[in-house]
Amino acid sequence: MIVNPGFGPITHLAAILWVCDAEFPTSVMTVRSAIVRQSISFSAVAAWAAFIVWSFLPCLPQSAIATERDAPPLYIVLEMDTSASMAVSDPQRLLPKAVELLLKLLPAQSRVQILGFDSHVRDQTELLHLDDEQRRKVANFAKEIVKHTNVGTDFLPPLEAALQTLTPQSGENYRPVVLLFSDGITNVGSNAENQGRQTQVLQQTAAQLQAAGIRVFTIAFSEHVDARFLREIAELTGGLAMIAAQPEQLSDLFTTLFEILEQPDMLPVDRVVHVDEHVSSLSLLLQNKPGTTGNVALVTPQGDLIDAASNQPDVRWTSGQGYQLVDMDHPQHGDWQIQQPAGEHAGKAYIMSDVSLRVEAPTLLDIGASPTPTLRAWLDRGNGEVLKAPALHIQAKISRLNDQRVPDVVIELADKDGDGRFEQTLPRLEPGAYLITVEAEAKNLRRIKKHGLTVAALPKAETPASPPSSGDDDSDAASLIALVWINLALLPIVAAAVYWHVNIRKRL
Template structure:
C-alpha cells in the first residue's frame, strides 16, 4: 500500500447553496454521505416500454457507482411493493447481492402503486437529515393505478401530493423522477421533483436509462472525478481507488485498459487489483490502489465516459440547484480539502487553475476562470475559495451541464452537475369557450418566483416586427389571463412575453421570450372585379402595292369632306344670289334702256318741233 501524503489545515468550513435557499446565502452541508432509495416500476406495461428489461443493467450501473460510504436500498412495485435489495451500507458484498437480485426484475405487476412505494421506501426517515443526504430515485412508465375504480386512483394521486410530498419535503428528501413513457403522469413526476429540488427526466427509449442513471448519480452521489480527454486520464498519489466507466455500442471491440508504462489489459487478463464488470452497453472497472501516472483506454470515445475516484484530496463546490430561472445569476464557489480540512497554504493555492465550462443546446462554451483574488464575485482574496457567478443571459432554456475542472502541480480534478433552465413564467395557450378564440394563461413558477412581484407585458408580433398589445388581466396570485381572437389577423404571429419579477430569494429577474406561435384566420377582403376595357379591333396591315395604286388609293381614300353639303349649300346660295343679281341687272338694264328710249323719243319729238321746215331730209336723219 502506498503511503499517502497530505496537507494538515484547520477544519473545513464548506459553503454551499442549498436547494431552494437564497442563492446569495450559504449554509453548511447537511451530510457528505448519501442515503439513496431506488424505486423501480415492474407493472405489466413495462413489457411494452422496456421489452428487453434494460432496467437491469441500468440498475447494475448505478449500484456499481455507489461509493462505500453510501446507504442504499432497492424497492420494486406494481400492485404491491417488494424490497428487492435490502437497505444497508454499500460494500462489496452488498453490490454482489444487488447485481444478482437485479436479474429478477421483470414486468409481472398488474397495477402501479406509486403511493405505497413512496411510503415504504421512506418510512424510516424522521426529522431533518443529519449525517446523510436523502434522495429517492423513482422510475415508472405509467399513471397512478391502484384499482379499476377511477375514483380510488384519483384519491391515491391526491394523497401523494397532499400528504406524502409535504412530508418528504419537510424531511429534506430530494425526489428524482424518471418517466419511461409518453403515457406516464408527467405532471406528477415533475411536481415531485420540482417541489423537493430533485431531477426530472422523460425517457422515451429504455436504451437511455443507463445515461440517465449516471446523471442522477452525479447529483445524489457528488463523486470526485478526474478529467477524461481522448480516453486518457491521470492518477495522482492521493487516489486510493478509481472507477472507470466506458460505454460501448453493440458489436464493439472489447475494451482495453493500458496502465502507465504497462501493456493492454482486458476483462480476461485483468489482475486481482482490477474488478472488471462487463454489461449490456458498458464496461465498469474498479482499480484498487491505482498506479500514479497517465492511463489510457482503448475504446470508442464517448462524452459520457467517466473516471471517478476515491481520494483524500477533494474538490468541493457549491451545490448547484437542479432548476435555474432564465436570467438568474448565482455565486459559485470551489475549494479544496485534504483529509477533510480546507487547504489555505499559498504554495498550493497559487498554482491551482480552476475553470468552468457549460454544455447545453447551444454547444460547449469556452472555459472561464474561477478566481481567488477578492474581486467581483470573490469575497476575499487568498481565502481558498475560487469564485465566479454562474447563469444570466448566457444560459439557454432546457437542460445543461456545468463542468468544473481544476489542475494543480500534482493533481487534476473534475465535477459535473446537471441543471435545467426554466422561465419565470409559463405561457399556456388553449382553445377558448368561444369559437376561434384562444385562452392565454401566464403562470409564474411559484416555487421559484414571488407571484406578487410579477409584472408582465404580452403582445403579438409579425415577422416584420409590427406589434399588437394583448390585454391580459392579472389576479392576486400573479396569474394573468386573456382571450385572443384569431379572426382579427391573418398569417403567423409570435406571442412575445416580457416579464420583470423577483425570485423567492428577492433577486431581480428579467425575462423576454417568444415561446408560442399562432396562426390567424382572418378572411382576406373581397376582391373588386375591374370593369372590362373596350376591345379595339386591330387595324389590318395593308398588302404591298405599286406606287400608282398607292396614289390612286390615296385619292380614293381621301375622305369626302364633310363640307360637301356645305359647299353645295354655298353653291346654291351663290346661284340664287347670282340669279337674283342677274335679274336685278336685267331689270336695271331694261329700265335704263326703256328710260333712254323714252328720252330719245321725247328728244325726237322736240327736234321735230324745232327743226325748220326747209331742212333737208339728210340732215334730219343725221340729227336723229
C-alpha cells in the first residue's frame, strides 16, 4: 500500500484558498467565477467533499498476495524421449494417452509445445494455445512422434530448445514449465563424454533455465533411467522429480502434475461428491483400469440417472483411453452419486467456486533449512477477502511421491491470530519429492488443494520465498494515521471558510 501523507492536506488547503478568493491563475478563476454565479455554497461544499474522498483513495488497502486464481497462464514444453528403448519400456504406447489426458485438463489459456528427442531434437510443434482444435493437433502429434525411434539420448538439445522457447520477453507474463520425460541415460559417446555432457547440462543449461525462471519437472521411467541426474535438473530449476515405475501409472502421474501446476480447487470423492452452493462448475475425472467393462453413470441430487448417452445441455461427457471426463456448468447443489464398475476407484472432482482454498508454501527447500518453513492456508472469497467459516478445520497430508514405503505425515494447521489464516511449521523431511494435500472442512463446505515440494540434499541457489516484512505495513499504517489526523485538524478551518463565504460575504 502506498500512502502520500501530504496529498490530503494539500487538497484541503486548495479548497480553502478556492473559497477565500486566493490568487489563482486566470483560467482557474474564470471557471470559479462561473460556478459562483450558479451556487457558491453548493460548489464549495461539494469541492471540499470530493477532495476528501480523492485524498483517501490511494490509502485503501490492496491485496498483497498473488493467488493461483490471479496467476498468469502456464506455458509448457513437453519433451518426450523417443529413443529406441522406449518401445520396450512403453510397449502399449500409454505415454501419448496420458499426454492427451493432461491436455484435456489444462485450461484454454495455457500454451503447449511438444517435442521428441533422442540424440537430437527430431520433431516439435509450435507453442500452441489449447482450443479444441489445437488440443487434438498436439495429442495426435504425441502419438506420431513415439513411432519414430533412434539410437542415443542427449538431454542438452531439448533443454536448450526449451530455454529458447520459454525465456520470457519484455512485457510477457506467464509461468514457464518444462516436462522432461525419459527412460534412459545420457549416451553421446564414451563414459568421459557422457560425464562431460551431464556436467554441461547441470552447470550451464540448468543454471540458465533457473535464471530465466523456467522450472523443469522430470519424469523418470524404467529401472534403467538415470534418476539421480534427472533429480538434480529438477532441484536446480525449482521443479519436481517424479518416477513412474510402470506405464499404467502415467495417467495418475500426469493428473498429479496438473494438480500441482494449475492448483485447481477440488472436492473429496468417495462414490459421492457433495457440491455446495458456492460451486459454479464441476469436472469429474473418472478413470478406468485396463480391461474394465461396464458403464459409468451419475445420479443427480434430484435422483436422475445420467451417463454418456444422456442429452443434458449443461453436461459434456468426454471419453478417452482409460478415463471419462464429465464437465458440468451450474451443477445441482447436493450429493452426486457415482456408479462405476466393481473395483474402480471413484476419481477426482475439480471445481470453479467463489470460495477457494489458498495455500502458501515453498516449492524448494534445502534439508535442514533455517528458519523452519511454514505452511499457510485459508479460505478466500476472492479479491483477498478471507472467509472466517465457523468450525473451520484445516489439515495437510505430506506424502513421499516416489517411495510409497515412507508413511504419510499429517499436520494440523492452527488459526493463531483469529484472522482466518491457518498455519503450521513443516516437519523435518528427508531429501526427495513430496506431495502436500491440504484439506479444509467447515459446515457443508470442503476444499482440497495439492502442492509440490522438493527437499534438496545440498544447498541450492534458490531458497523458499519469505513472507513480506511487516515493516512496510507498519510504515504505511503510521502514514495513514498521520494523514487522518491532519485532515481532521483542517476540517474546522474548511468549515469556517465555507461559513464565511456563504453568510458573511453576503452582508458586505
